[in-house]
């Protein structure tokens with residue numbers, strides 16, 4: 001009533017709307033509503049809602065531990081805590097509280113709390129599974145009697161983001177403390193590690209994520225230890241660089257056929273296919289492609305199940321990121337690269353390759369190729385100056401880091417196509433390569449879209465695609481994906497060529513102008529990198 005009176009007095013009937021407000025406040029229904037609300041408030045305010053605790057027993061021993069009663073209303077969410085048993089004393093403890101889970105949000109249960117009772121049942125001596133059964137049987141509410149841990153560890157963990165280098169499924173891991181609390185991930189997924197208190201089992205969220213609750217994942221150490229066990233999606237791959245760096249340059253050169261490409265001379269496209277055929281013919285003696293660069297990130301990426309990453313946003317004054325296209329032979333990598341350059345040669349450039357062959361009359365060193373002697377070429381190999389190099393019909397060809405950097409330093413965007421096993425060579429602090437994987441569409445779409453297309457093989461220049469080419473392409477794609485998927489920043493399914501070009505342009509823009517997850521060593525280079 002006082003409020004209404006006050007408003008009545010302060011209302012100026014000349015002001016627009018005041019009249020309406022005045023009559024509204026005078027409306028009998030609103031007056032009764034306000035009165036009812038105020039009276040309800042007064043009634044509630046007078047009540048004592050403090051819990052009524054039982055009187056303290058008089059004969060309590062002096063060393064009685066302080067206990068806490070935690071009562072929770074059960075809903076569909078899991079409790080978000082795991083328990084463990086002390087095998088010597090038989091006591092049951094909270095092993096961990098899952099970040100963002102029910103128990104965590106309640107703030108009432110903590111790792112290390114000793115559980116005395118669940119719903120009135122003493123649990124000492126029980127197996128953890130039996131405790132869980134007691135908890136599962138409870139209806140409506142669940143009550144824990146716990147002895148709180150006296151010294152809770154201080155969590156001053158720094159946020160850690162990683163890229164998964166392997167697949168993981170908690171349902172197939174018998175070692176996980178609680179499969180339901182586990183989180184599966186696929187290679188290439190970005191994970192936010194929210195808790196590393198346990199050296200074996202971390203808590204993580206998959207990004208981008210709307211999940212409130214984290215999941216349990218094996219730590220780096222545990223994954224390394226377990227890498228040969230069945231829950232790896234594939235057998236451990238020995239480190240490519242470790243293998244290849246051991247071979248002498250001369251040995252590598254004879255083993256490798258290199259694809260030569262030049263965007264203005266499109267007739268050269270397709271050599272990668274011949275290289276592949278050569279490799280296959282000499283399969284028994286072939287080693288993997290010999291990358292001349294073996295940065296530490298390469299070593300760590302293939303040996304560590306997680307690669308630490310940070311968000312990187314290229315600044316306008318920074319050099320562009322190198323664009324590296326890869327995919328199975330014949331899928332259209334070169335076609336896409338060439339189209340992009342043709343679209344805007346002032347912005348996009350390929351890297352000029354080195355060769356040991358003699359220049360033709362119309363050729364000029366530094367335009368079509370850098371023409372060099374075999375000695376200089378070998379010297380560059382020895383000094384790790386090539387991203388990829390190899391031999392074709394007695395001539396050496398290679399893409400040097402300098403030729404890529406020349407394009408980048410000119411302010412243009414350098415776009416190259418690489419064999420998948422050269423990915424590690426371009427994932428470096430100085431090139432910051434954005435890897436685009438060109439994936440073949442399903443077989444029926446390959447047949448439809450490639451009806452008028454031609455491939456160049458070792459034996460034929462520009463012959464129509466055959467069914468076996470499509471099958472080979474699919475098979476090669478499967479292998480590439482199983483080994484390298486985690487390194488792909490973007491995937492383009494090359495179905496309709498026009499669509500793929502548009503997708504490529506969008507990806508290129510994103511790579512240069514939007515924040516991306518990159519290895520932490522690119523931003524905070526370590527001594528070894």
Ligand SMILES: Nc1ncnc2c1ncn2[C@@H]1O[C@H](COP(=O)(O)OP(=O)(O)OP(=O)(O)O)[C@@H](O)[C@H]1O
Pocket residue numbers: 259269270271272273274327328329330331332333334335336449450453454455456494495496497498500
């Ligand atoms: N989306 C597409 N639809 C139809 N034809 C395509 C498409 N993409 C590429 N092609 C054609 O397929 C053929 C092979 O493409 P391209 O030479 O680019 O393959 P590549 O991946 O570079 O493999 P290689 O190194 O063996 O040549 C070319 O004739 C190209 O024009």
